[in-house]
Amino acid sequence: MMQRYVRLVDRMNRWIGRVVMYGIFVMMGILLWSSISKTFFLPSLWTLEMAQFAMVAYYILGGPYAIQMGSNVRMDLLYGEWSDRRKAQIDAITVLFLITYLVFLLWGGWDSFAYSLRYGGERSPTAWRPYLWPIKAIMLLGIFLMLLQAISELFKDILRLMGHDMGPKDTDEAETHEGTA
Template sequence: MRIFLKPSHICTLIKLSQAIDRVTDVIGSSGIWLVILLIAIGFYNVVARYIGRAIGIRLSSNTLIELQWYLFSLMFFLGFAYILKSGANVRVDILYTRWSEKRRALIDFLGTVFFLIPFCVLGIWVSINPVLQSWGLLPDGTWGSWELSSDADGLPRAPIKTTIIVAFATLLAQGVSQAIKYLAILKGYTQVAQTIQEDAEQLPLE
């Protein structure tokens, strides 16, 4: 597979990939705080339910329960790009591990360009209208009220639905970054392959 790019172009693309990776790392590290907050709210909901039952007072609410669901969703939505960067996604590697570095890069490049990136673009495209409707966009083009939870004291649905687009967008950006890395390997930049391996070793799979 011949891809004609000047070394200066490759270096520019690698810098873009590194910038995307830094953003992904920041987003991925925020997942730690989401987990801590999720555990804290979940713990409170459980304790408040039993204590409230014992004393006859409602100490929790649907707001906190739905917030727990939202945080759980955010952990996945914001983790997609970080998982891709770290190579923690599940892959069938019976043949993959036996291939040469450039052959693996070629397969990953083709899979990213022809499957992952179009999938992310499609995901964003089909999510736009439902998200806008959730924010209150009416069929006549005017704006109404936000979509709210059907439960009493529930949270608005629009913000959490918006994170679906954010998830696809960050995954798309990281997909572009990964494609650049694979392309760099195909062009002989072996140090990029070492960077990918180091990222993968950060999240070892048992």
């Protein structure tokens, strides 16, 4: 059951992450238009805030893929020398803190999203005044996907401790190894 969950969540977040990574070009296009419009035309009101929204979507929807690929920052002073079993033990403990954090973040995000919808659509206080519920919905989705991925990482660590080959824990090898996950 855990292996099936890991395969499903990893496949979904890998696909989403690989699609979302092209969001950098969306941001570049928005900022390029901003520069062109400020230089040759009337400045656009929407460009800076839209670039910020695109950056939030890029960052939050790419987070689960980064977790999956092991792209997070780690204190490698001791970790690099540990056995795969020891790494799995420590990671299983630390991922519980991440899961707890993400649950609280999801809870608060849901309250903020509901508030945004409840009062006729919360709007940004800028001159453009876009509705905020779409970016809050994207943030909720990203946090939810990160929570699913964190649970997947916990399951991988548990399966490693049970003796299953879940692929290498090393980040350099993980990108090229599909594993049994």
